Amino acid sequence: MPTNKPRLPGEPGQEKPRGRPLSAATQRLYDKWGRYQDSTSEFYTTFKYSHVSGIGKEAGVTRRDPTTVLRIDGTYFVWYTRRQTAIDRDHSNKPPHREQTWDTPVYDWDLAEIWYATSDDGFNWVEQGVAVTRGPRGEYDGRSVFTPDVLMTPGKFYLYYQAVDYPYRNRTRNSIGMSWATSPHGPWQRAETPVLRPGKAGEWLGDDDSDEVARYGDWDSHKVHDPFILVRDGKYWLYYKGQPMGWTTRYSRGIGWGVALADRPEGPFVKSPLNPVTNSGHETCLFPYGAGVLAICGHDGPEKDTIQYAPDGLNFDVVAHVTLPPLAAGPFAPDSYGDARDGKGITWGLSHIATEEMKRGNSYIVRFDCNLRRGLERPGFRGTNIRFPEDVYFSPDLALNERNMQALTYASQPERPSEARPKAPTSRAMARVYDNYGVYKDQGSDFFSAFRYSAISGIGKEKGVTRRDPSKVIKVGETYYVWYTRRQTELTWQGIARASEARPAWDWDMADIWYATSRDGFRWHEQGPALRRGAAGRFDDRAVFTPDVLAHDGKYYLYYQTLQGVWKQRSIHQIGMAWADAPDGPWTKLDQPVLRPGRRGEFLGEADDANAIVSFGEWDSHKLHDPFVLVYRGQIWLYYKGVQFGRTYRHDLGIGWGAATADDPRGPFVKSPLNPLTNSGHETFLYPYREGIVAVASLEGPEKNTMQYAPDGLNFEVVGKVSAPPVAAGPYVPDAFMDSGDGLGVTWGLSHIQHGHDGALANAYLVRFDCNLSRDIQRADFYRAWNYRFPESVYFSRDFALSDEMKAEALALAAAIDEDTRVDAP
Incomplete structure (x- = not known):
């Protein structure tokens, strides 16, 4: 990637910013990983x-x-x-x-x-x-x-x-x-x-x-x-x-x-x-x-x-x-x-x-x-x-x-060894065990689980139909509810260059938000649309997608990503909101976005190039993705993923998650001055745990596939590592809106699968994941002493095979x- 480009006003520098507070994750970005994350690290590689x-x-x-x-x-x-x-x-x-x-x-x-x-x-x-x-x-x-x-x-x-x-x-x-x-x-x-x-x-x-x-x-x-x-x-x-x-x-x-x-x-x-x-x-x-x-x-x-x-x-x-x-x-x-x-x-x-x-x-x-x-x-x-x-x-x-x-269960009760830190010197790796992970490492960690997957009926794999990006699963009475991105178009997606009024750019373009119900979390019944795209000229007239749900004071709220007009490189993404008196609707949309991107820089020319800029804007100036809503510390916390215009102008600036808080579900939402709160993680996945919040930062960034914990919901530290975490997870979080100050964790949820052996699928589909991340339930076979293995086919799939x-x-x-x-x- 070219590095001899002129330095632009507002361009993030290699040195740690001064004059404003930084989250723990941003501190690590500058102190440990480098501002351009994996894109310039001498130690990072794909295999x-x-x-x-x-x-x-x-x-x-x-x-x-x-x-x-x-x-x-x-x-x-x-x-x-x-x-x-x-x-x-x-x-x-x-x-x-x-x-x-x-x-x-x-x-x-x-x-x-x-x-x-x-x-x-x-x-x-x-x-x-x-x-x-x-x-x-x-x-x-x-x-x-x-x-x-x-x-x-x-x-x-x-x-x-x-x-x-x-x-x-x-x-x-x-x-x-x-x-x-x-x-x-x-x-x-x-x-x-x-x-x-x-x-x-x-x-x-x-x-x-x-x-x-x-x-x-x-x-x-x-x-x-x-x-x-x-x-x-x-x-x-x-x-x-x-x-x-x-x-x-x-x-x-x-x-x-x-x-x-x-x-x-x-x-x-x-x-x-x-x-x-x-x-x-x-x-x-x-x-x-x-x-x-x-x-x-x-x-x-x-x-x-x-x-x-x-x-x-x-x-x-x-x-x-x-x-x-x-x-x-x-x-x-x-x-x-x-x-x-x-x-x-x-x-x-x-x-x-x-x-x-x-x-x-x-x-x-x-x-x-x-x-x-x-x-x-x-x-x-x-x-x-x-x-x-x-x-x-x-x-x-x-x-x-x-x-x-x-x-x-365990078959026996051995003599319990000392858990005290040895008086003799230890290696740095073992010091991290005592300081960060605990002496039993993954086996005894609150923050480790294998993830197990299963097919589901009703909203699973179906030719010609995309279902993806599930919200949190909520339970109303004896019924589970989930909302998700759904697309069913005559033309398949083929990227931004070929997008038109009739052809989607991506699998989540030209989508609506549908919902489904279940009594057991495995067998689902698709109930129909919850939110359609807006009328022509509205901020959400092209697509509404990646929803999340909040139940608060007897009402229900959907927060979702929006797009206006045919998808372009420079299209901005905002977060919309709708509310209803019942989970089955009908839903009333807010007339304006509930959260907008940060301050933009200045574009260079009229070409559709997100990296052609005269000056940089804020870290979330281009897109707000993947809203994820919790009630925490007496407020509504809206977590989201942010993307910056000029992200790859010089090297990849990567992505991060931010948070905005409000006293009312309709807003106004005020972004945290510590944003971004993570330096990694593609789609958002969080849940209350004890007095704090856990984040599963998957797939992207220098801390990809790590478990992170913030006792204050803001300053996340790496506390473990997982393999094959769910993509775009929508967990069932029973206490997501309780603000108990004593979160219990999660055991299951829904996610989506988007890729096959040869690349992205024409249509993503929903699956169920199970895990062992709850304080009050301990499940068998979500940890084992030897490593989990991947099938041989993955090594020769498109993203891992050495090409000719x-x-x-x-x-x-x-x-x-x-x-x-x-x-x-x-």
């Missing part, structure tokens, strides 16, 4: 995926957990877990169910070996064969060896890998083994003992092979997983994932990453006293970046799906929130073993697509590309507001099931900048 040949998808063969990719004399090398068994996995093939056999794996990585492959271009691979086999029966590595990483030193190569002995049970401790060779082709010499073992054990409860414990041990008391090695400060840094005994039980503290240091590749490795050094992340992935270390933390923990940076390799901070990071990533980072302080970052690597959520089949290796190379900008890797395709929401890990209808043009760029880039792996003796 693009592509199939590879030679080691990709193959029936009956598992390939997963790739190592760091090496390049030696122009040839790329990778090692990985490989399993090929005649019988697919069987979780019951272990004591006490039965004596464990040697022909049936318990997990996808059971009965595995470590193989390797080579490539000339990083896309087309040739499988070379086995590198490390399982050890002798009865040894620490006799049952399976898997999840390797590789170290290259002057004259030697080392493979570090997870190892288990026989029998491979739930309670089997996992250790890290090692083999070495003088050539990447082997032969490999096996170490007779592990190079790293789990920490101090606790005490199992009974002998049934369950996860139940009587007493917890160290944070890594059960398993040390996913070794990942770097050379730094003259030492060998062996990062690993630690798993505690009883990690699915009542007082588990989840997983994290640790590091152990050694003077020699063979060890002895000494664990850092700051461990764990992260509080999140499933499989490990790290690489040198500048003077420090950059980590890609995947789908586990309160800081899931983030990029984190540690200038000292130990104290990691979140520097970007990302969407769909690679699983078990093995980056191509040729300076991983150079012990330099000028790490260059990465542009690609290998990862796997796992099948754990299916409990059958075979994982396989894919390639990922990204934009994490210092000083390099790759086109097409800064996507924002990225949507998952519809099949994600109904995949095994995200679909509502019968277990979700049950109350949460991007592949050509990747090949040209590799030819220009990829170099052989560098080795310096520590």
Whole structure:
């Protein structure tokens, strides 16, 4: 994006504004993220995926957990877990169910070996064969060896890998083994003992092979997983994932990453006293970046799906929130073993697509590309507001099931460990656990839930009909009500350039507001229109959409987004209001908008270009979106999303949410001087919780997909992270209008799905979401110790697949900048 444009009057600067109060979120924007958010952050990237040949998808063969990719004399090398068994996995093939056999794996990585492959271009691979086999029966590595990483030193190569002995049970401790060779082709010499073992054990409860414990041990008391090695400060840094005994039980503290240091590749490795050094992340992935270390933390923990940076390799901070990071990533980072302080970052690597959520089949290796190379900008890797395709929401890990209808219970009551902050020093990641998230992280958090989705009848998917942007769900007597955007036009939407009096620009253009009722929240009955577009010349004559509802003093109020005239780039969006004596109407519209955009700047010329301006206006000068109404602290609080004219004049200024308050539902509404109150979040989603307000800031911005809490309704702080939050959520908030000062939270609502595998759908449709965000109801299976997985189809959907043009760029880039792996003796 051009940066040599002239600086305009009123243009937001990089420096924090002075002379006016700022919300906590705006303070973070300037102090942490940068004014242009993800569009200029050196740490932000989207990830693009592509199939590879030679080691990709193959029936009956598992390939997963790739190592760091090496390049030696122009040839790329990778090692990985490989399993090929005649019988697919069987979780019951272990004591006490039965004596464990040697022909049936318990997990996808059971009965595995470590193989390797080579490539000339990083896309087309040739499988070379086995590198490390399982050890002798009865040894620490006799049952399976898997999840390797590789170290290259002057004259030697080392493979570090997870190892288990026989029998491979739930309670089997996992250790890290090692083999070495003088050539990447082997032969490999096996170490007779592990190079790293789990920490101090606790005490199992009974002998049934369950996860139940009587007493917890160290944070890594059960398993040390996913070794990942770097050379730094003259030492060998062996990062690993630690798993505690009883990690699915009542007082588990989840997983994290640790590091152990050694003077020699063979060890002895000494664990850092700051461990764990992260509080999140499933499989490990790290690489040198500048003077420090950059980590890609995947789908586990309160800081899931983030990029984190540690200038000292130990104290990691979140520097970007990302969407769909690679699983078990093995980056191509040729300076991983150079012990330099000028790490260059990465542009690609290998990862796997796992099948754990299916409990059958075979994982396989894919390639990922990204934009994490210092000083390099790759086109097409800064996507924002990225949507998952519809099949994600109904995949095994995200679909509502019968277990979700049950109350949460625990099988036992282990000895409760101390929740006090340790007196010894902790890593920055663990300090955030004690300060922000709580010692039980997602498991014990008021602000974490998986979201589960289900189809609904009556207002669900229907060809030719758009239903989207549901209001809050309210209950009147025994009946639930919801209002929503509805469009049914002869012509399909095709963007602003083709919009006309007869053709909508977008799926929500030329729309009206309809409503439906239900007795159970699953089966709905469409009742008809609540609000039609206004007469020609009115501020709402083109579209009325994205409604929300308020019930107050015996009357009902709808607040909604409006548009006048054929949709243009420069069209302004305002918020209208209508009221009725009953939820079924009839509705009377207010003659004028109840809330208008902020002060505008001055346009340049007559062309329909929202970025052609002479001066900037206020942060919400262009559009007011997504009204969301609560009664709070004795007033009507109207939250909304604001968009600025000139948003992408230089770089993307992003969006934020504001609030306006009034004593009467008809207004006047006065905008908060702290606006904007968030720096992220596409559609608004809020609810009262205890004395404050929770915001689910999804999809867009530097704090995308985070849970945020403001004890005053204004100053929101990040308190957790979620995956696949509902799009345009309309939650059922029983106390939305009670102003109790003791909000209880939410358990379900409606949202919409707008995208398919190949892009936006012709017609969005409504679905139901369920969650576990209520104080008085605890629901089963909305948290689990291991990460939620996405179906393989999402990685190759339009927004996540590497296009042919991007592949050509990747090949040209590799030819220009990829170099052989560098080795310096520590």
